[in-house]
Amino acid sequence: MNECLPGxxxxxxxxxxxxxxxxxxxxxxxxxxxxxxxxxxxAFPQGNRQSKRKYSGTGLGLAITKRLTEILGGTIELxxxxxxxxxxxxxxxxxxxxxxxxxxSKLPIAIEPNLDPVQSSxxxxxxxxxxxxxxxxxxxxxxPEMMQSPVPLINEAAFRELMDQLDIEQTHIWPELCQKMxxxxxxxxxDRLNQWxxxxxxxxxxxxxxxxxxxxxxxxxxxxxxxxxQFTEIIESIEAKFNQK
Numbered sequence: 001m002n003e004c005l006p007g008x009x010x011x012x013x014x015x016x017x018x019x020x021x022x023x024x025x026x027x028x029x030x031x032x033x034x035x036x037x038x039x040x041x042x043a044f045p046q047g048n049r050q051s052k053r054k055y056s057g058t059g060l061g062l063a064i065t066k067r068l069t070e071i072l073g074g075t076i077e078l079x080x081x082x083x084x085x086x087x088x089x090x091x092x093x094x095x096x097x098x099x100x101x102x103x104x105s106k107l108p109i110a111i112e113p114n115l116d117p118v119q120s121s122x123x124x125x126x127x128x129x130x131x132x133x134x135x136x137x138x139x140x141x142x143x144p145e146m147m148q149s150p151v152p153l154i155n156e157a158a159f160r161e162l163m164d165q166l167d168i169e170q171t172h173i174w175p176e177l178c179q180k181m182x183x184x185x186x187x188x189x190x191d192r193l194n195q196w197x198x199x200x201x202x203x204x205x206x207x208x209x210x211x212x213x214x215x216x217x218x219x220x221x222x223x224x225x226x227x228x229x230q231f232t233e234i235i236e237s238i239e240a241k242f243n244q245k
Contacts, residue, residue: 017097032080
């Protein structure tokens with residue numbers, strides 16, 4: 001059984017009417033162990049069969065909830081004990097109140113969105129417990145145009161400089177990016193791709209940077225995880241084509 005316990009605390013009585021909004025959702029389910037609470041908001045990678053058995057699916061629900069809460073400027077907290085249920089608490093500081101909304105609904109608060117509309121789609125799983133990221137098969141889903149793009153001539157020094165930066169990204173940043181899929185880190189990744197594509201105008205890099213940016217703008221969770229997983233394949237393709245020129 002789920003119960004929603006909304007609440008608000010007015011922190012500024014000025015004309016702006018800013019409040020701090022707290023929402024709590026409590027259930028009477030099986031609860032979550034302290035160890036599992038450390039990873040409950042992660043997007044489960046393929047191979048984590050224990051997590052799949054416990055949470056029945058690919059683990060996107062709570063991961064997306066946390067991302068959207070952060071985009072709105074809020075935080076989410078969890079209190080849970082095994083066999084005692086769970087409480088999820090959402091906190092949104094500095095929420096502006098609209099007078100018109102209060103007059104019409106007689107509610108104490110109204111949230112002003114601070115993000116672009118998020119597109120969401122739900123489709124039946126073709127296979128049980130599909131992974132949100134399948135790195136081993138990522139090359140099968142690469143954009144054909146991306147793999148066939150010609151490589152403009154750049155000198156050897158510039159190419160090696162680019163490969164050094166891509167190697168650092170792949171080794172130290174990309175693995176956690178695939179695991180967490182945090183919006184701000186995805187945006188930073190997209191910005192770096194665009195900077196590299198502008199400085200080193202290679203066909204595959206340009207196409208990949210555009211693909212990530214186009215999927216990130218509407219927050220396309222249907223395709224974005226697979227696209228992020230293709231990063232290592234893009235690096236290999238860039239290097240192979242440069243060595244063949």
